[in-house]
Amino acid sequence: MKIKRVIISSALLAVAAATILIVHGCKKSQSYTFETATVQKGSITNTVTATGTLKAITSVVVGTQVSGIVEKLYVDFNSHVKKGQILAELDKVALNSQVAQALATLESAKAETEYEQSNFERSKALYDKNLIAQADYDLAKFNYEKSKASLKNAKGSYDKAVVNLKYATIYAPIDGVVMNRAVDEGQTVAANFNTPEIFTIAQDLTQMQVEADIDESDIGQVKVGQRVEFGVDAFPDDKFAGTVMQIRLSPKTTSNVVTYTVIINAQNPDQKLLPGMTADIVIYVEETADVLVIPYKAVKFTPEADYLARIGKEMMTKGSIPGTPAGAGSRPQGVPSGQMPGGSTSPAGNKMPTMVWVKENESIHGVHVVLGPNDGDNIEVKSGLKEGDQVVTKMTGASAKDKKTKQMATNPFMPRRPGSVTKKKTTTKS
Numbered sequence: 001m002k003i004k005r006v007i008i009s010s011a012l013l014a015v016a017a018a019t020i021l022i023v024h025g026c027k028k029s030q031s032y033t034f035e036t037a038t039v040q041k042g043s044i045t046n047t048v049t050a051t052g053t054l055k056a057i058t059s060v061v062v063g064t065q066v067s068g069i070v071e072k073l074y075v076d077f078n079s080h081v082k083k084g085q086i087l088a089e090l091d092k093v094a095l096n097s098q099v100a101q102a103l104a105t106l107e108s109a110k111a112e113t114e115y116e117q118s119n120f121e122r123s124k125a126l127y128d129k130n131l132i133a134q135a136d137y138d139l140a141k142f143n144y145e146k147s148k149a150s151l152k153n154a155k156g157s158y159d160k161a162v163v164n165l166k167y168a169t170i171y172a173p174i175d176g177v178v179m180n181r182a183v184d185e186g187q188t189v190a191a192n193f194n195t196p197e198i199f200t201i202a203q204d205l206t207q208m209q210v211e212a213d214i215d216e217s218d219i220g221q222v223k224v225g226q227r228v229e230f231g232v233d234a235f236p237d238d239k240f241a242g243t244v245m246q247i248r249l250s251p252k253t254t255s256n257v258v259t260y261t262v263i264i265n266a267q268n269p270d271q272k273l274l275p276g277m278t279a280d281i282v283i284y285v286e287e288t289a290d291v292l293v294i295p296y297k298a299v300k301f302t303p304e305a306d307y308l309a310r311i312g313k314e315m316m317t318k319g320s321i322p323g324t325p326a327g328a329g330s331r332p333q334g335v336p337s338g339q340m341p342g343g344s345t346s347p348a349g350n351k352m353p354t355m356v357w358v359k360e361n362e363s364i365h366g367v368h369v370v371l372g373p374n375d376g377d378n379i380e381v382k383s384g385l386k387e388g389d390q391v392v393t394k395m396t397g398a399s400a401k402d403k404k405t406k407q408m409a410t411n412p413f414m415p416r417r418p419g420s421v422t423k424k425k426t427t428t429k430s
Helices: 002-028 093-128 134-167 296-300 305-317 398-410
Strands: 032-038 040-056 059-063 068-073 086-090 169-171 176-181 197-202 207-215 227-232 235-254 257-267 278-295 354-360 363-374 378-383 390-397
Touching: 040 257, 040 363, 040 378, 059 176, 086 197, 093 134, 134 169, 207 235, 207 278, 227 257, 235 278, 257 278, 278 296, 278 363, 278 390, 296 354, 296 378, 296 390
Parallel strands: none
Antiparallel strands: 032 390, 040 207, 040 278, 059 197, 068 086, 086 169, 176 197, 207 257, 227 235, 227 278, 235 257, 278 378, 354 363, 354 390, 363 378
């Protein structure tokens, strides 16, 4: 029984070995087709998009520090004004009365101070000769000091009344354009609790800025000085240029979404851009031009295992593996041990080369390249390739093509040529 089992096992092993040899022979003779792309000069561009609001770089809200009735307005919307120009006047009747009253109080305080001063000087002279008591001298001195304090208080009230009278005339604080007029003639403004707004003046509308909200996932890519393009709905065919001027550190949270405000300056010589317009901005966070580029999928391409086994066997008979020096094992030349698979960065953070496959004649071989930035479609090649090389992006075996053709031929839903007959297998029972 043992001899019989050994014979059966030997037979099975022989059959398995014969099957492997047949399959290996079929795969070895299998042919492949390769899709390639040419290494050429191009550019890599990465952008961040957002929306923002146009605003004047400097805008000043002009108000009033005194209450009263607006008696006269000298400017209106869109008026161009100069610094120091009169914009409006409030009713000055009550303010003039306050000035007159403060002036009368000041004059009375001056007269009282003069009287108390002379009284104090007389008392001092008598006190020095011991002709009056100490209490009389102290009283005269007290009244004199008190009158001086009253004089200072009266002078302060008078100065305040004069200033308030001046505040009734409102002047332009800067050169600019009146963007908003918030009051009309005859309207009463009250400045008891806050400063009422009278006008809003923009300094220079030929210089604008965009306040854009950038998502927290993109803010790390945005840097001061980066180039910006934006458009507005009012001029859909026009593109406006700008530059990132400031990244504000204060975050804003809306519906659990964190954004940061980025300020973008923009030239507006034609004054097409108006404050309040919505701008669709594109920030160019990364730009490289006139560099060697290849399709990004060429970096992700790896030949089929059968093909790698075949060329590996062929090259091992010659003493080397593509991209590997003889005796170096399976580690690619120029790549330190411990490199992450397919990777571009080692644990120490050093930039590593990556292998891409280049087609020459009817075969392909691996080439180590150092890559730069990518835009999702193309990637920069810093070294390892030259312009005109053909990098492989896809490979297809002949068996896969035959299988696809066979599936299409046997598909009952596929249209057939006119006159073709489908043979039906019949079995005759004897």
